[in-house]
Amino acid sequence: MTIINKLTLILCGCIILLPHAIFAQQSEYSTLPPPRKLTxxxxxxxxxxxxxxxxxxxxxxxxxxxxxxxxxxxxxxxxxxxxxxxxxxxxxxxxxxxxxxxxxxxxxxxxxxxxxxxxxxxxxxxxxxxxxxxxxNPIQGDxxxxxxxxxxxxxxxxxxxxxxxxxxxxxxxxxxxxxxxxxxxxxxxxxxxxxxxxxxxxxxxxxxxxxxxxxxxxxxxxxKMGKTVLKAFPTPDKYVINKQGDDPHFKLSDDMFVSSDDLNAALNSKKKMVLLDTRVPSVWQTAHIAGSIPFPYYADLNETVEGIPKDVQIVAYCSCPRAAAEHTINKLRRKGYTRTAVLWEGIFGWIQMGYPVMRGDIEDIANK
Ligand code: HEC
Ligand code: HEC
Structure with missing residues (x-):
């Protein structure tokens, strides 16, 4: 073998080994193969x-x-x-x-x-x-x-x-x-x-x-182990709550927002309205404001507005605290629903203030 060949071999060896040496120093973990590739x-x-x-x-x-x-x-x-x-x-x-x-x-x-x-x-x-x-393995510590x-x-x-x-x-x-x-x-x-x-x-x-x-x-x-029993969604004839009640006449801030205090007062005095829960429906299943309809922010309005009258006050809420509800209300407004509002504090704010929610139907396996 000529000197040049030997040198080339050594050089190549170094080039191949070098990145491995650096990588091994940087990481104490070995790697996993990538998962299945999507079509x-x-x-x-x-x-x-x-x-x-x-x-x-x-x-x-x-x-x-x-x-x-x-x-x-x-x-x-x-x-x-x-x-x-x-x-x-x-x-x-x-x-x-x-x-x-x-x-x-x-x-x-x-x-x-x-x-x-x-x-x-x-x-x-x-x-x-x-x-x-x-x-x-679990990590031990104080x-x-x-x-x-x-x-x-x-x-x-x-x-x-x-x-x-x-x-x-x-x-x-x-x-x-x-x-x-x-x-x-x-x-x-x-x-x-x-x-x-x-x-x-x-x-x-x-x-x-x-x-x-x-x-x-x-x-x-x-x-706590709990088993979720999925509740049936309300049918369109149930969309309007307190059908015989008066209009709530909300005072909206920024032409958009209603406070939890005002909404709670209106619900207590049986005012007529439609409540939209704009989160993913799985969370409606665990806790929602009574009377609300699951109406996720990603819903296709052409399929979901059926049963929602244009002349009744609509209030939408989410937990964002407002992003998903505002997104939905803006879509509804573009469709001509003008009597619309967003709950300012969102559902977690509502809960935090002590206002009631339906906890959905969680069965406690531990008690069975
Ligand atoms: C300046 C605010 C801030 C401080 C201080 C901070 N974190 Fe975070 N931490 C975050 C944010 C924001 C994320 C989410 C980041 C993301 O992925 O977008 C996060 C993510 C994490 C996650 C990953 C959670 C998951 O589900 O993926 C862990 C674990 C975590 N932090 C632990 C800690 C611990 C322990 C400390 C204190 C030693 C700490 N953090 C200090 C802001 C902070
Ligand atoms: C309404 C807002 C919202 C939407 C919509 C949402 N997420 Fe999240 N997501 C969150 C928040 C907030 C957290 C952190 C929750 C926590 O642990 O406090 C999170 C956490 C996560 C985590 C854990 C990340 C980590 O660092 O541990 C993943 C993964 C995730 N989301 C994926 C998704 C995917 C995929 C979708 C769509 C199918 C989605 N999310 C839709 C708000 C959202």
Whole structure:
């Protein structure tokens, strides 16, 4: 072998080995093969579903934080650690008590199981990152110490009780039921790129990151098993509530908004109106204002306005607190429905103020 050949061999070897060496140093994780690739047709349907159902909050470009501090659906750390389940499960079942409803038909949503899987993989393909192999083992840590660090470093955005203020509800039991310890720790270590969630890898010790993870996990207890029994939707003859009542004569602010106080007073004195719940119907199933019709923001008005008279006061609400309701009311106004309003505080504000909702029909399996 000539010297030149030998040199070429050594050089090539280095070039081949070099990126591996760098990569191995950067990441302590091994990678997973990419999941099933979508056919062109599946990808088209997934994209359509995304724009129809998700863009309202997560943004047309999956950038997040358009409404309701809905997280980014294109960050590196989410897609390398979350496919399929940490992404599929919230799409299918939602996160109870947050604005994220379930989109699977079994819980009252508009999508089939295949469609929720395809949407998960479509998001993955669009994000374009490699999946990492994360351990599913629990992470050990000092829960008490974790709580102290959590309150100091995380509570401003995630809430004192992990209820979510400007960021996801980390103490949410459906999130904790879906997300593994490693998924949570990965997010804390690496942050979520291009969002307010910064990386804590260089700010907190790895012990403290483990402590916080263990603390968050400890909040998963108390999860109560419940079985949802889907309620039948009201039929058009039930759309107008208090048919014999007087008009509520609401005073709207900005020609659009009615307050929870005024709406509650009008309902108590049996005023005539139509109430639209503009969220995904799965959340109407769990809690809604009595008398409201499920009327999701993505509904095709040509199919859904039948039975809604033009001369009756319509009030729409959502949990955004207003985005989905305003979107719907603007569509209705363009169709000539002028007696329309949006509930200012949204349904969570309404609940917070102590006004009543129907809790849907949750059967408690524990009591059976
Ligand atoms: C400045 C506000 C802010 C602070 C402080 C903050 N976070 Fe976040 N965090 C966010 C936001 C916003 C997101 C959602 C980002 C996205 O994906 O769009 C997030 C996402 C997360 C997620 C991912 C949740 C999921 O379901 O995917 C975890 C876990 C998390 N944060 C943990 C923490 C912990 C632990 C701390 C404290 C050490 C902390 N965060 C501090 C704003 C914050
Ligand atoms: C009404 C607003 C809204 C709509 C519409 C909505 N989401 Fe969400 N989504 C949220 C919020 C808010 C969260 C965070 C909830 C929490 O944990 O506090 C979230 C969380 C998620 C998560 C978890 C992300 C993470 O970082 O852990 C995924 C995945 C998700 N949504 C996907 C979707 C998809 C796909 C659709 C459409 C089928 C959709 N969402 C529709 C508001 C919405």
């Amino acid at each position: 062109t047709e599946q990808a088209k349907v997934a994209e359509k579903n995304y724009q129809k159902y998700c863009a309202l909050c997560h943004g047309a470009d999956r950038q997040g934080h358009v409404n309701d501090h809905a997280p980014s659906l294109r960050s590196k750390s989410l897609f390398e650690s979350g496919v399929p389940h940490a992404i599929l499960r919230p799409i299918s079942y939602g996160r109870v008590d947050t604005a994220m409803g379930g989109y699977l038909d079994e819980v009252g949503g508009p999508m089939t199981l295949d469609e929720t899987w395809d949407l998960t993989y479509w998001l993955f393909e669009k994000a374009g990152y490699q999946r990492l192999k994360l351990s599913t 829960i008490k110490r974790g709580e102290q660090v959590y309150q100091k470093e995380c509570a401003t955005c995630h809430g004192i009780k992990g209820e979510g203020v400007t960021a996801p509800a980390l103490g949410n039991q459906s999130a904790l039921a879906h997300n593994t310890d490693e998924f949570i720790r990965h997010a804390i270590r690496y942050g979520r790129q291009d969002t307010p969630m910064k990386s804590f890898k260089d700010k907190l010790s790895s012990d403290n990151i483990n402590n916080i993870t263990a603390f968050l996990r400890s909040k998963a207890s108390g999860w």
